[in-house]
Amino acid sequence: MAVTTKATIASFGGKLLKLSHNAKTTGCEMSFNLYLPPQAFVSGGQKVPLLIYLSGLTCTADNCSEKGFFQHGASKKGIAVLYPDTSPRGLGIQGEDDAYDFGSGAGFYVDATLPPYDKGYNMYSYITEELPATVFEAFASQIDRERVSITGHSMGGHGALTLFLRNPGKYKSVSAFAPITNPINCPWGQKAFKGYFGEDNQEKWKEHDATELVKKWKGPLNVLIDVGTGDNFYKQGQLLPENFAKAAQEADIKGVQIRYQPDYDHSYYTMATFADDHVEHAAKYLF
Amino acid sequence: MAVTTKATIASFGGKLLKLSHNAKTTGCEMSFNLYLPPQAFVSGGQKVPLLIYLSGLTCTADNCSEKGFFQHGASKKGIAVLYPDTSPRGLGIQGEDDAYDFGSGAGFYVDATLPPYDKGYNMYSYITEELPATVFEAFASQIDRERVSITGHSMGGHGALTLFLRNPGKYKSVSAFAPITNPINCPWGQKAFKGYFGEDNQEKWKEHDATELVKKWKGPLNVLIDVGTGDNFYKQGQLLPENFAKAAQEADIKGVQIRYQPDYDHSYYTMATFADDHVEHAAKYLF
Numbered sequence: 027m028a029v030t031t032k033a034t035i036a037s038f039g040g041k042l043l044k045l046s047h048n049a050k051t052t053g054c055e056m057s058f059n060l061y062l063p064p065q066a067f068v069s070g071g072q073k074v075p076l077l078i079y080l081s082g083l084t085c086t087a088d089n090c091s092e093k094g095f096f097q098h099g100a101s102k103k104g105i106a107v108l109y110p111d112t113s114p115r116g117l118g119i120q121g122e123d124d125a126y127d128f129g130s131g132a133g134f135y136v137d138a139t140l141p142p143y144d145k146g147y148n149m150y151s152y153i154t155e156e157l158p159a160t161v162f163e164a165f166a167s168q169i170d171r172e173r174v175s176i177t178g179h180s181m182g183g184h185g186a187l188t189l190f191l192r193n194p195g196k197y198k199s200v201s202a203f204a205p206i207t208n209p210i211n212c213p214w215g216q217k218a219f220k221g222y223f224g225e226d227n228q229e230k231w232k233e234h235d236a237t238e239l240v241k242k243w244k245g246p247l248n249v250l251i252d253v254g255t256g257d258n259f260y261k262q263g264q265l266l267p268e269n270f271a272k273a274a275q276e277a278d279i280k281g282v283q284i285r286y287q288p289d290y291d292h293s294y295y296t297m298a299t300f301a302d303d304h305v306e307h308a309a310k311y312l313f
Numbered sequence: 314m315a316v317t318t319k320a321t322i323a324s325f326g327g328k329l330l331k332l333s334h335n336a337k338t339t340g341c342e343m344s345f346n347l348y349l350p351p352q353a354f355v356s357g358g359q360k361v362p363l364l365i366y367l368s369g370l371t372c373t374a375d376n377c378s379e380k381g382f383f384q385h386g387a388s389k390k391g392i393a394v395l396y397p398d399t400s401p402r403g404l405g406i407q408g409e410d411d412a413y414d415f416g417s418g419a420g421f422y423v424d425a426t427l428p429p430y431d432k433g434y435n436m437y438s439y440i441t442e443e444l445p446a447t448v449f450e451a452f453a454s455q456i457d458r459e460r461v462s463i464t465g466h467s468m469g470g471h472g473a474l475t476l477f478l479r480n481p482g483k484y485k486s487v488s489a490f491a492p493i494t495n496p497i498n499c500p501w502g503q504k505a506f507k508g509y510f511g512e513d514n515q516e517k518w519k520e521h522d523a524t525e526l527v528k529k530w531k532g533p534l535n536v537l538i539d540v541g542t543g544d545n546f547y548k549q550g551q552l553l554p555e556n557f558a559k560a561a562q563e564a565d566i567k568g569v570q571i572r573y574q575p576d577y578d579h580s581y582y583t584m585a586t587f588a589d590d591h592v593e594h595a596a597k598y599l600f
Contacts, residue, residue: 035578035580035582036541036543036574036575036576036577036578036582036583036586037582037585037586038585038586039586042582092379092380092581092582093379093380095382095385095585097585097586098382098385098585254323256323287323288323289323290323291322291323293322294379295322295323295324295329295379296323298324298325298382298384298385299323299324299325299326299384
């Protein structure tokens with residue numbers, strides 16, 4: 027589980043590391059970024075907790091590292107931030123690079139069951155198991171593997187919600203920006219699940235749908251979700267946070283906080299504005 | 314002096330406006346961004362001061378708007394931020410797009426005197442006169458034309474320092490990130506001044522060299538400069554802040570604060586980290 031360091035960049039008193047490793051689950055070299063806050067470099071200091079940020083369609087690890095402003099809050103709280111990539115790269119599957127919303131850059135944080143994508147498109151296993159195991163081993167003296175939270179944007183918000191809901195206790199908290207909360211009922215999700223699971227595999231679809239998963243959740247959820255009212259994808263019905271809220275309410279799930287931010291759009295300008303709030307939310311459960 | 318609005322983006326409680334206008338000084342349509350903080354939208358509220366951020370080589374108005382995080386501090390202080398472009402665009406001058414460090418994206422904030430660049434490469438007049446006049450007219454009810462400060466990065470740091478030093482009283486304060494402080498003695502500056510002024514026009518070169526200009530400055534300067542010790546362009550002798558510091562010291566100029574930030578590089582990760590400090594520096598003189 028060797029990790030290659032491509033770059034070390036000073037950021038908010040800590041270090042933004044550009045890293046890569048050969049991943050078994052995806053069958054290719056995977057790039058990722060890791061922000062280590064200043065507290066991680068205090069000799070004899072305590073290990074820092076980890077916040078995983080899952081990116082949206084078309085993104086790599088770099089977009090949010092550069093534009094998301096998570097390092098600002100993470101440096102103050104003493105939280106490491108892991109920025110994974112959004113899919114395998116260069117597997118050579120015919121058509122995998124043809125669309126922005128399916129294939130490369132659009133792994134949807136699932137393990138594909140349908141050929142040819144079942145060969146390598148295993149972002150669920152990669153994000154829940156292989157990548158964190160690799161990071162915890164490589165940074166064992168700096169990162170506390172027992173304190174991990176998760177967040178994400180759009181497709182990555184779907185990833186954060188579904189990974190949290192499918193793995194009770196694995197993550198200390200969850201939050202999301204403009205998440206796809208009901209993929210089985212929106213064009214993006216239907217296209218992805220059809221391609222990765224097959225049209226008839228509806229049970230599998232529901233296993234990766236936050237609105238379906240929340241119906242079975244036990245206890246409080248304590249999730250923070252920000253959705254911009256100026257977000258065109260929200261207006262187009264790709265995100266459907268109302269469906270998630272309704273399902274949570276009907277299941278009597280407490281702690282679901284959805285903030286509709288006036289005029290904010292789907293871009294990183296929105297993440298930058300509210301990143302501190304999401305780091306603060308994670309910090310409440312990580313410390 | 315009509316301004317066209319291309320986009321209005323919510324950011325840190327205010328609005329990031331993507332704008333353009335047909336500029337006489339450059340003879341082309343010029344794009345620029347303007348951040349209006351929340352305080353600018355308080356009905357019956359006071360006008361807000363303006364901080365001009367000059368970008369570096371290859372950049373447009375968007376780079377720092379997305380990655381610099383000036384909006385974070387500006388939204389708290391109540392300061393508008395103007396992000397101009399770095400050169401005329403599309404003038405059709407042969408070779409203007411051939412190099413990253415000369416021509417388009419590399420106007421160096423001077424008025425060229427040498428053909429063919431004397432046709433339109435007038436970024437000094439554009440930044441000191443035409444653009445602010447356009448902004449003050451279009452946003453007369455929101456921006457206070459009497460309170461303007463200036464900052465910038467690399468080539469834009471050169472711009473901020475030289476525009477401030479050439480125009481006593483025009484700007485309330487100046488700061489810079491990794492500025493080119495002695496262009497007549499570094500490869501970037503020599504190439505630019507040779508192309509815009511001609512090799513023999515040494516007096517003109519000195520008129521746009523911060524290290525030469527500071528020798529003639531009267532009174533305190535109160536400038537904040539951040540330079541990263543991991544900045545490859547600093548290591549290569551493109552920035553030469555020591556020359557500027559020495560000239561200021563020999564001229565007994567007070568208030569020159571140069572901070573050498575350990576390991577920080579030439580990228581926007583550095584601006585993001587210290588943007589709040591530079592907004593705070595400007596706020597001291599704008600309020």
